[in-house]
Amino acid sequence: MAAAQPPAPPAEVVVPDHGLYEQPVPVKGRGVFPARAIPRGALVIKFVGPVYTRDTCPEFSEAIQVGVNAWMHSSGGLDDLVNHACDPNCGLWQVGPDTFLIALRDIPAGEELSFDYSTSMVDEPWSLEGCGCGTALCRGVVANFLDMPADHQARYAAAGALPEHVWVTAKARGVRLVRAGTLDAVAAVPANPADAAE
Numbered sequence: 077m078a079a080a081q082p083p084a085p086p087a088e089v090v091v092p093d094h095g096l097y098e099q100p101v102p103v104k105g106r107g108v109f110p111a112r113a114i115p116r117g118a119l120v121i122k123f124v125g126p127v128y129t130r131d132t133c134p135e136f137s138e139a140i141q142v143g144v145n146a147w148m149h150s151s152g153g154l155d156d157l158v159n160h161a162c163d164p165n166c167g168l169w170q171v172g173p174d175t176f177l178i179a180l181r182d183i184p185a186g187e188e189l190s191f192d193y194s195t196s197m198v199d200e201p202w203s204l205e206g207c208g209c210g211t212a213l214c215r216g217v218v219a220n221f222l223d224m225p226a227d228h229q230a231r232y233a234a235a236g237a238l239p240e241h242v243w244v245t246a247k248a249r250g251v252r253l254v255r256a257g258t259l260d261a262v263a264a265v266p267a268n269p270a271d272a273a274e
């Protein structure tokens with residue numbers, strides 16, 4: 077009897093070179109900027125670093141939740157330095173086990189990159205009161221995604237810019253998120269399958 081074929085590996089994902097660099101920013105310390113304009117839907121940067129469980133993560137404020145029980149710690153690279161905003165120009169995008177930032181809109185050269193830290197956070201022990209992102213949609217707090225106002229949740233869900241563990245946890249807790257569409261330019265990138273199984 078022939079053995080079952082192993083599943084095909086995911087297509088290799090290449091992050092374009094946007095000429096990313098860091099520079100000091102007020103209040104937040106350091107930030108990440110692109111030397112070249114980034115079109116909406118382009119992958120921006122890949123998160124890298126050691127991955128811990130809830131029980132072993134040494135410092136949650138230095139980590140990003142990347143799975144139901146997985147936190148990726150700082151790497152020393154530029155991916156550590158992308159600041160939070162409640163109305164960010166980038167969002168989280170997962171391909172297989174890897175977590176990236178993707179451009180949620182066209183980003184001009186020299187505009188600071190940001191993403192909404194809350195879009196990775198479910199059951200997160202860490203939160204931040206007094207968000208100073210200064211955007212018009214500022215919620216004033218960086219905390220768990222499922223505690224975010226529904227219209228903010230819906231915006232990220234519609235873009236598909238949420239990691240797998242957020243879809244899974246939302247569904248398990250009866251929070252219905254609808255992926256209204258994906259970003260046009262990344263239609264070829266596999267999207268998270270969790271919400272398609274309803």
Ligand SMILES: [Zn+2]
Pocket residue numbers: 161162163207208209210211213214215216217
């Ligand atoms: Zn804010």
